[in-house]
Amino acid sequence: MTESPGLVKSLRPYHVWALGVGIVLVGEYMGWNFTIAKGGVLGSLLAMLVAGTMYVMISLCASELGSATKLAGGPYDWARLFIGPGAAASVGLAVYMEYIALEAADAIVVAFIAQEIWPDLQVFPVTLLVIATLTFINYRGVVAALTLNFFMTAIAFLAIIVFFFSGTFGVFEMNPERLFQGAVPNGLIGLFAALQFGPWFFLGIEGAAMCAEECKHPSRAVPLGQQAGMITLLVGAAMTLFVCTMLLDSGVPAEGLGVSVYPLFEAAQASGVYILIALLALGTLLTCLSSANGCVCDSSRSWFALSRDHFVSPWFSTVHPKYQTPYRAVIFTMPIAIAFAFSGYLDQVITFSIVSGLLCYVLIPFSLIRFRKLFPMNISNVRPFISPLQPWIAWFAMAIAIVIMSTLFWGYKYNLLFALAFYLIAYFYFHNRHKKHIKHFDWSKEMGWPNPSHHDIKE
Amino acid sequence: MHEIKQATHTQVAHEINHEKYEQGLRKDTYLIVVALALLVIVQGYVVYIVLSYAGPAVSAGIRGLYLVFFLLVVGIETIGYWEVRKSLKQHMHELRYYD
Numbered sequence: 001m002t003e004s005p006g007l008v009k010s011l012r013p014y015h016v017w018a019l020g021v022g023i024v025l026v027g028e029y030m031g032w033n034f035t036i037a038k039g040g041v042l043g044s045l046l047a048m049l050v051a052g053t054m055y056v057m058i059s060l061c062a063s064e065l066g067s068a069t070k071l072a073g074g075p076y077d078w079a080r081l082f083i084g085p086g087a088a089a090s091v092g093l094a095v096y097m098e099y100i101a102l103e104a105a106d107a108i109v110v111a112f113i114a115q116e117i118w119p120d121l122q123v124f125p126v127t128l129l130v131i132a133t134l135t136f137i138n139y140r141g142v143v144a145a146l147t148l149n150f151f152m153t154a155i156a157f158l159a160i161i162v163f164f165f166s167g168t169f170g171v172f173e174m175n176p177e178r179l180f181q182g183a184v185p186n187g188l189i190g191l192f193a194a195l196q197f198g199p200w201f202f203l204g205i206e207g208a209a210m211c212a213e214e215c216k217h218p219s220r221a222v223p224l225g226q227q228a229g230m231i232t233l234l235v236g237a238a239m240t241l242f243v244c245t246m247l248l249d250s251g252v253p254a255e256g257l258g259v260s261v262y263p264l265f266e267a268a269q270a271s272g273v274y275i276l277i278a279l280l281a282l283g284t285l286l287t288c289l290s291s292a293n294g295c296v297c298d299s300s301r302s303w304f305a306l307s308r309d310h311f312v313s314p315w316f317s318t319v320h321p322k323y324q325t326p327y328r329a330v331i332f333t334m335p336i337a338i339a340f341a342f343s344g345y346l347d348q349v350i351t352f353s354i355v356s357g358l359l360c361y362v363l364i365p366f367s368l369i370r371f372r373k374l375f376p377m378n379i380s381n382v383r384p385f386i387s388p389l390q391p392w393i394a395w396f397a398m399a400i401a402i403v404i405m406s407t408l409f410w411g412y413k414y415n416l417l418f419a420l421a422f423y424l425i426a427y428f429y430f431h432n433r434h435k436k437h438i439k440h441f442d443w444s445k446e447m448g449w450p451n452p453s454h455h456d457i458k459e
Numbered sequence: 460m461h462e463i464k465q466a467t468h469t470q471v472a473h474e475i476n477h478e479k480y481e482q483g484l485r486k487d488t489y490l491i492v493v494a495l496a497l498l499v500i501v502q503g504y505v506v507y508i509v510l511s512y513a514g515p516a517v518s519a520g521i522r523g524l525y526l527v528f529f530l531l532v533v534g535i536e537t538i539g540y541w542e543v544r545k546s547l548k549q550h551m552h553e554l555r556y557y558d
Binding site for chain 1: 487490491494495497498501502504505506508509510512513514515516517521524525528529531532535536538539540542543546547549550551553554555556
C-alpha cells in the first residue's frame with residue numbers, strides 16, 4: 001500500500017449514519033415488496049427477520065474492521081489485509097459494481113418520478129442530469145455531500161415514522177384482515193423464495209464503514225454511526241412492512257402490493273390523508289437522491305483504493321489539492337453509471353447489484369475471522385472496538401448469505417451464474433496483476449500494528 | 460519506553476476536560492438506549508401484530524422460527540450496541556473522542 005495522499009478527516013458519527021442509511025433507505029421505499037409477491041405477508045416478515053439477522057452480524061463485523069483499519073476501501077481493504085490480493089480485488093470490484101449499479105437504478109427512478117410530476121420531461125436527460133449533479137457534489141467535498149445526505153435521509157425516515165404512528169394512533173383506518181388474506185399465497189416454498197429479496201431492506205449498510213479514513217475519530221464514529229444506521233433500518237423496515245400490508249392488498253401475488261413500484265407512496269394514497277401523501281412522495285424522491293449520492297461516495301472510494309494498490313491504473317488515486325477528494329475516481333463513476341443506466345435493464349442491473357453485495361457478505365465476515373486469527377491481541381491501536389459473539393456470528397452471517405444467494409436460483413439463475421463467473425475471472429486477473437507489483441508488507445509502517453501472529457510462529 | 464508512554468498518558472489525562480468528556484459519553488449513551496428501546500418496541504409490536512393475525516396460516520413450528528429470528532435480531536444488536544458504549548468509555552480519553 002502506498003501512503004494515503006491526504007483525504008480530509010472531518011466526518012462525524014452522523015455522517016456515517018447518513019452514508020449508510022442514505023444508501024439503503026430507498027430499499028424500504030421500493031423493492032422490498034417483491035418479498036410479498038413471492039411469499040406473502042409471512043414470507044416478507046421472515047425475509048426481513050432473516051436478512052436483518054445477517055445484516056446485524058455483518059454490520060458488527062464491519063464496525064470492528066472499519067474502526068481497526070481506518071481505510072477508505074472498506075471491504076476491499078479488509079480482504080487485502082487479511083485474506084489476499086485476488087479476493088481483495090474481486091471484493092473491491094464487487095463493491096464498486098454493487099454501488100454503481102444501485103446509483104444508476106436510483107437515478108432512473110428519480111427521472112421517472114420527475115416525469116410523473118412533469119410529463120413533458122424525458123427520462124434519459126434527467127437521469128444524466130441527476131448523475132452529473134451528484135458527481136459534481138461529491139467532487140467538491142465529502143462533508144458537503146454527506147451533510148446533504150443527512151438532511152435528505154432524515155426527512156425520508158421521518159416520513160416513515162410519521163406514517164406509521166399516524167396509522168397506529170388512528171389518523172386513518174388500517175385493515176388487519178389483509179394480514180391473514182395475504183399471509184402465504186404461494187405456500188411454504190414461497191416463504192423460502194421470499195428470502196432472495198430480503199436484502200432489499202438493508203442492502204449496502206456495510207458501506208457506512210467506507211468513510212472511516214475520512215472520519216475525525218473513526219473508532220468512535222464508525223461503530224456508533226453504523227449501529228445507529230442498522231437500528232434505523234430495522235425500525236424502518238418493520239414500520240414499512242406493517243403499514244403497507246395493512247393498507248394494500250397482498251392476497252394475489254401478481255397484483256397489488258407485490259408488484260407496486262412505489263409501495264409506501266401507494267399506501268399513503270390508500271390512507272387518503274393528503275399531507276401523508278405529500279410527505280411520502282417527498283420521501284420517495286429524497287431517498288432515491290440520497291441513495292445515489294451515497295453510492296457515488298462509496299463506489300469512488302472503492303475504485304480509489306483499488307487504484308492506490310495498482311489493481312487499476314494509479315492515475316485514479318490522486319487526491320484533489322483543494323477539496324481533498326479522490327476526484328478522478330469520483331468523476332470516473334459517471335461514465336460507468338451512465339452505461340448501466342442506459343442499458344435499459346433496470347431489474348438486471350439491480351440483481352447484479354444484489355449478487356455483488358452477497359459476495360461481499362461472504363467475504364466481510366471471513367475477513368473478520370482472518371483478522372481475529374492474525375491479530376488475536378485486543379490492544380487499542382489494533383482493535384479499538386471488539387464486536388461481541390465472534391467468530392460465531394461471522395460464520396452464521398456467511399451461512400445466511402450463502403442460503404440467500406442460493407434462493408436466487410428461483411428466477412435469476414443466469415444472472416447468478418454470470419455474476420459468479422465474472423468475479424471468478426476478476427479473481428484470476430487481479431491475482432496475476434498483483435504479482436507484478438508484489439512487495440513486502442510492513443505492518444508496523446503501514447498500519448502501526450505489531451506483526452501478525454503467524455509471523456511469530458515462523459520466526 | 461513504557462515510562463514515556465505512561466507519562467504521555469498522564470499528561471493527556473490532565474489536559475482533557477473531564478466534565479466535557481462525561482457529558483459526551485452521556486449523550487452517546489442516551490442515543491444508544493433510545494435507539495435500542497425503539498428497536499425492541501417497534502420490532503416487537505410489528506412481529507406480534509402480524510403473527511397474531513397471519514400466524515394461524517402456518518404451523519406452530521414455523522411460528523417458532525419467527526420468534527427465533529426476532530430474538531436473534533434484537534439480542535445481537537442489543538449486545539453489539541452496548542459493546543460500542545463499552546468501547547467508547549474505555550478509549551474516550553486515550554483517543555480524545557470529545558475534543
